[in-house]
Amino acid sequence: MKTLTDRALNLAQVQGATYADMRIVQRLTRNIHVKNGVVEGLTDSESQGFGVRVVVDGAWGFASSARVEPIEVDRVTALAVQIARASALFKTHDVQLGPPVAHVGTYRTPVRIDPWDVPLEQKVDLLLQADKGLRATPGVRVASSSLGFWREHKIFANTEGAFLDQEIVESGGGIEATAVDRATGEVQKRSYPNSFARDQRHEGWEAILAMDLPGNALRVGEEAVALLRADRCPSGVTTLILGATQLALQVHESCGHPIELDRVFGTEASYAGTSFLTPEKYGHFRYGSTVVNLTADSTIPGGLGTFGWDDEGVPAQRVPIVRAGTFCGYLSSRETVQQLREVIGDAAPERSGGAMRADGWNRIPIVRMTNVNLEPGEWEFDDLIADTDEGIYMELNKSWSIDDKRLNFQFGTEIAYEIKNGKMGRMLKNATYTGITPQFWAGCDAICNDKYWQVWGTPNCGKGQPSQVAHTGHGTAPARFRNVQVGVMR
Amino acid sequence: MLGQKRIQEIADGILARSIADQTEVVVLVTDGYLTRFANSTIHQNVAEANAEVRIRTVIGQRVGVATTNNLDAEALAGTLENALAITRLQPENPDFRSLPGPEPIPTVMAFSEATANCTPEQRARGAGNICRMAREAGAVASGALNTAVLEVAVANSLGISTYSAITYADINTVIMSDSSAGYASSLALDVHELDFEAIGREALDKCLRSRNPRTFDPGEYTVILEPHAAQDFLQMMAWTGFGAVAMQEGRSFMAGKIGQQIVDPRVSIWDDGLSSDTVPWPFDLEGVPKQRVELITNGVARGVVYDSYRAAKEEGKKSTGHALPTLNAFGPFPLNLFFSPGDATVQEMIASTKRGLYVTRFHYTRPVEPTKVVITGMTRDGTFLIENGEIAYPVKNLRFTQSYLEALNHVEMIGQETHLLMGVTYQARDRVPALKLGKFTFTGVTEF
Numbered sequence A: 001m002k003t004l005t006d007r008a009l010n011l012a013q014v015q016g017a018t019y020a021d022m023r024i025v026q027r028l029t030r031n032i033h034v035k036n037g038v039v040e041g042l043t044d045s046e047s048q049g050f051g052v053r054v055v056v057d058g059a060w061g062f063a064s065s066a067r068v069e070p071i072e073v074d075r076v077t078a079l080a081v082q083i084a085r086a087s088a089l090f091k092t093h094d095v096q097l098g099p100p101v102a103h104v105g106t107y108r109t110p111v112r113i114d115p116w117d118v119p120l121e122q123k124v125d126l127l128l129q130a131d132k133g134l135r136a137t138p139g140v141r142v143a144s145s146s147l148g149f150w151r152e153h154k155i156f157a158n159t160e161g162a163f164l165d166q167e168i169v170e171s172g173g174g175i176e177a178t179a180v181d182r183a184t185g186e187v188q189k190r191s192y193p194n195s196f197a198r199d200q201r202h203e204g205w206e207a208i209l210a211m212d213l214p215g216n217a218l219r220v221g222e223e224a225v226a227l228l229r230a231d232r233c234p235s236g237v238t239t240l241i242l243g244a245t246q247l248a249l250q251v252h253e254s255c256g257h258p259i260e261l262d263r264v265f266g267t268e269a270s271y272a273g274t275s276f277l278t279p280e281k282y283g284h285f286r287y288g289s290t291v292v293n294l295t296a297d298s299t300i301p302g303g304l305g306t307f308g309w310d311d312e313g314v315p316a317q318r319v320p321i322v323r324a325g326t327f328c329g330y331l332s333s334r335e336t337v338q339q340l341r342e343v344i345g346d347a348a349p350e351r352s353g354g355a356m357r358a359d360g361w362n363r364i365p366i367v368r369m370t371n372v373n374l375e376p377g378e379w380e381f382d383d384l385i386a387d388t389d390e391g392i393y394m395e396l397n398k399s400w401s402i403d404d405k406r407l408n409f410q411f412g413t414e415i416a417y418e419i420k421n422g423k424m425g426r427m428l429k430n431a432t433y434t435g436i437t438p439q440f441w442a443g444c445d446a447i448c449n450d451k452y453w454q455v456w457g458t459p460n461c462g463k464g465q466p467s468q469v470a471h472t473g474h475g476t477a478p479a480r481f482r483n484v485q486v487g488v489m490r
Numbered sequence B: 001m002l003g004q005k006r007i008q009e010i011a012d013g014i015l016a017r018s019i020a021d022q023t024e025v026v027v028l029v030t031d032g033y034l035t036r037f038a039n040s041t042i043h044q045n046v047a048e049a050n051a052e053v054r055i056r057t058v059i060g061q062r063v064g065v066a067t068t069n070n071l072d073a074e075a076l077a078g079t080l081e082n083a084l085a086i087t088r089l090q091p092e093n094p095d096f097r098s099l100p101g102p103e104p105i106p107t108v109m110a111f112s113e114a115t116a117n118c119t120p121e122q123r124a125r126g127a128g129n130i131c132r133m134a135r136e137a138g139a140v141a142s143g144a145l146n147t148a149v150l151e152v153a154v155a156n157s158l159g160i161s162t163y164s165a166i167t168y169a170d171i172n173t174v175i176m177s178d179s180s181a182g183y184a185s186s187l188a189l190d191v192h193e194l195d196f197e198a199i200g201r202e203a204l205d206k207c208l209r210s211r212n213p214r215t216f217d218p219g220e221y222t223v224i225l226e227p228h229a230a231q232d233f234l235q236m237m238a239w240t241g242f243g244a245v246a247m248q249e250g251r252s253f254m255a256g257k258i259g260q261q262i263v264d265p266r267v268s269i270w271d272d273g274l275s276s277d278t279v280p281w282p283f284d285l286e287g288v289p290k291q292r293v294e295l296i297t298n299g300v301a302r303g304v305v306y307d308s309y310r311a312a313k314e315e316g317k318k319s320t321g322h323a324l325p326t327l328n329a330f331g332p333f334p335l336n337l338f339f340s341p342g343d344a345t346v347q348e349m350i351a352s353t354k355r356g357l358y359v360t361r362f363h364y365t366r367p368v369e370p371t372k373v374v375i376t377g378m379t380r381d382g383t384f385l386i387e388n389g390e391i392a393y394p395v396k397n398l399r400f401t402q403s404y405l406e407a408l409n410h411v412e413m414i415g416q417e418t419h420l421l422m423g424v425t426y427q428a429r430d431r432v433p434a435l436k437l438g439k440f441t442f443t444g445v446t447e448f
Helices: A002-014 A070-088 A120-134 A205-211 A213-229 A244-256 A334-347 A381-386 A437-442 B004-017 B073-088 B120-136 B196-209 B227-241 B244-248 B346-351
Strands: A017-035 A038-056 A059-065 A104-108 A140-158 A163-180 A187-192 A199-201 A236-242 A294-297 A318-323 A372-374 A390-402 A408-420 A423-429 A431-436 A444-447 A454-463 A468-476 A479-486 B022-038 B041-059 B062-068 B140-156 B161-176 B181-188 B220-225 B269-271 B293-297 B337-339 B355-369 B374-387 B390-394 B398-403 B411-422 B429-445
Touching (some): A002 A017, A002 A038, A017 A070, A017 A120, A038 A070, A038 A120, A038 B073, A059 A070, A070 B120, A120 A163, A140 A213, A163 A205, A163 A454, A187 A213, A187 A408, A199 A454, A205 A213, A213 A423, A244 A294, A244 A372, A244 A408, A244 A454, A408 B398, A408 B429, A431 A437, A437 A444, A437 A479, B004 B022, B004 B073, B004 B161, B022 B120, B041 B120, B120 B140, B120 B161, B120 B196, B161 B196, B181 B196, B181 B374, B196 B374, B220 B227, B220 B346, B227 B244, B227 B337, B227 B355, B227 B374, B227 B411, B227 B429, B337 B411, B346 B390, B346 B411, B346 B429
Parallel strands (some): A059 B041, A104 A163, A372 A468, B220 B355
Antiparallel strands (some): A017 A038, A038 A059, A140 A163, A163 A187, A236 A479, A294 A372, A390 A408, A408 A423, A408 A431, A444 A479, A454 A468, B022 B041, B022 B140, B041 B062, B140 B161, B269 B293, B269 B337, B374 B390, B398 B429, B411 B429
C-alpha cells in the first residue's frame, strides 16, 4: 500500500500540490434483518477504493476511484490537481493547515469475539428467538430485529510524513415491535436497546451478547401493545426527566452539531445549516447550568466515535466542550482551527481537535462528531424520581427536528411516564417536548451518576454534499430539566 | 463510464457461473462530480468513480445478497460464492415466490453528452457566477453544483437483461446577509439547462427582501408554500404511506382507505418514472419496467407502489417497477412523484390572502404521528407575512406541527406552474406546484 500512497503523493507534488493526502479504504459489512419470523434481508457488502485530496494554488481538490491500481492512482491524482486548479479560479483566500501532521502508527478496535468468527446460523437463531418473543403478545403486528457488523481497514498517508494503518470493528443490533389497533388504525412501537433499528458499538460479538435481545423481546412487545391503551401526553410546562437514550440524541442535535466548526464558518450553510455557537461566544457563553459538562472524546472504549487518528492523521483526544455550563470548545479540523485563530487569536487551540471523518474512500473528510458526551453527575436514578414532585419521564426517540442554527428543537419519544409526588405513574403515549437549546440546558439541575452512564451509538448521522453518514457516540445518564414545554402535538 | 458491453460481460459471467436456482445481478455505476461553495468561494470540489455489483441468489425459498465494488474476475467470483454461502445458511422464506421475469422495457431519453462531459472548470464558473453576484450585493453565497452519469443494469437467470445510462445536473444555493437568507435550486438532465444567473438572482432577491425579520407569534394561519416547501408533502407521504410495506403492515395513512376521499378533490398525486417531465429511469432495480401509479386521484386514495417481493404477498398484484436495492427493509418507493398543477399564479395566491404566511422551504421535517402524516419542521431561507394581498414584511422562522393530510383538506389554490426538484431518497425527483392552504399550524418560533 505504501507504494501506492508514495506514488500518489509524489505525483501530486510534481504536479504542483503544496499538500496532499491519500486514504485507501476497504469496508466490509454484514446486515441481517428478520421480520415476523422470516429472514427478510441478509446482505454481505464489500467496498474498496481510494481518495486523493490536494491543495494546489491555495485551493482544495479531491478525486476518488474504486480501482486500486497504479494507473488509476495516476489518473485520479491528476484529476484531483485539475479540480483544485479549477477551485482556485474563484478562491478568496489560501487554505491554511497550520502545523504539520506526521504521525506513524497502527490502531485496532479492541475486540473480544470477532463478529466474523461467529457462525451465521448463530446470528440468525438469536434474531429468530427475539422475533418469537416480540410476537408473543397479541396485538403486535410487526416484529423486526436486526444485526449489523462492520469492519473498515484504512491507510492514511500525507506529504508531511504521516502513515497510519487502522482497523475499526463495529457490532450493532436491535429489536422493534409495532402494535396496530385494527379498529382505529392507531400505531405504536417500542424498541430496544435504542430506536431506529439498533444500538452499535466499537466492539465485537460480546456487544450483542450484552444486549440480550431475546431476553428483552417479551417486554418490548408488551409495551408496544400497552401504548395503544395509554393516555396521550398532556400539554403544558413541567419538569422533564430524559432517559439516557433520548438524552443521547438531545446531546447529538443540540450540542454535537452546533459545535462543528465547519458549520460555524458557514461551509454547511446551504444544506445542514450553520450554528448559533459563533466564535465570539467561545470561552464565556452560558450554554447550560453549572451541572452541565460536555466533552468530545474519541479515546473512550466502545464509542462509535473512537479511533486512533482522524482522517487528517490527527490523534484521538478528549476536548472539553462545555465546562460547568460555559461553552469552551469546538469540534475542529486542521483548516477550521486556523480560521478560528484568525478570528479569536491565541484563545483558540493551536492544533486541530481531531474531528475530521470521511464516510469511506469516495468522500472527503468533513468535521464530524466523535463521542460527544454529557459527563455524569451525582444522582441515583431513584433519588431523582423521588425528588421530583411533578413531571414527565420520557425515553427512546421517535421523532426529532431542530432548526438550521440548532436552537429551536422538538423531539418525540416512544414512551413516557407521569411523575407525581416522587413516584413514576401512568404510561403516556405520543410524548413530545420542545425548547430553545441554551434555555433548555440552563434548566438542567440534576444528572445521574456514572452507574447509569453509557455510551450510545448513533450510526446514522447525515451531513455534507455529497451525502455522508457518520457513526457517532454519545455518553449519557438520565437527567432532569425544569420548565419544559411538553405535549406539543395536536 | 463502464459502458453496456463491459457491464453485460460482468453480468453474463456471473449468471453463467452461478449454481443457484435463480440469480440476479445488478450493476450500478456512478461517475459523479460535485463543486461545493460557501462564503462565496469554492471549498470542496470532488469527483467519484464507482461501480457496485449486487448479486442475489435464490435456492428454494432461501435468498441471499452479496455486493462488491471490486470488478476483478476473482473478486466477482468470490462475491458470488459469498452470496451462495449465505443463501444456503439461512431458513426458507415462505413469502418469497420468484425473481421477476422479463418484460419489454420502454425507451426513455435520459442522457446528455453535455452533462457527461462537464468539466471542473465549467462547474467552477457556474458556482463562481453565483458567488460573484452575492459578493457584489454584500451578501454571501453557499451551495453545491452536481453533475453525474449513472449506469444501471439488471440481469437475471429468468431472462431479464436491461441497461440504461442517465445524466442529471443540479444546483442549489443559499445566499445570506447578516440577518437573512434566500434559497433557489434547479434540476435538469442537461447541465446547459441550468440558468446560474437566474438561480443566483432568485436566491439573492429572497435574501435581500428577508433582511431584519420580525418575531411573529405561532398559531394557525393561511400559508402559501413555494414548490420547495410543497415538495415536502410528497416526500413525507412517500415515507409514511405510498409504499406497499407500510400498507401491508397497517402503518400507511392509506391503509383501509383505498377508494375513500382523504384530501381535497383538486389534489392528484402519481408516480411516473417514464415521463419526460422528470429525469426518467425506464426500469427499477429488479429490471421491471416502471409503471405510472395513481396514488391519490381527485382526493381519493387509489393505491401504492410495489416491488416483486411485496406484490407476491397479495393475490393478483404485480410489481409496479418501484424496487429499491434488493432486500432493503423499507421496500418499494416512488422516486418520480407528480403533484397535479392548478390554475393559479403565485401572485394571485398572494393577492387573494388577507393575512397569512409565505414560506420558501421547510427544514428538518420529521413524522411525529405517521398514520396521520403529522409532521414537525422549521421554515427556512425566506418566510414572510402577507397582509391585505401583499407581502408585508419578513418574519423569523417558525416551527410547525401539522397533519399534512389535514392541510390538504384545506387547499385554496394550486399553482399552474410545476417545478422539478431533487428529493432526498435514492435521488428521487418530484414535480410540484406552489400551494395555498387555508389552515396550517405553527407551534413555535426561533431566534432568527
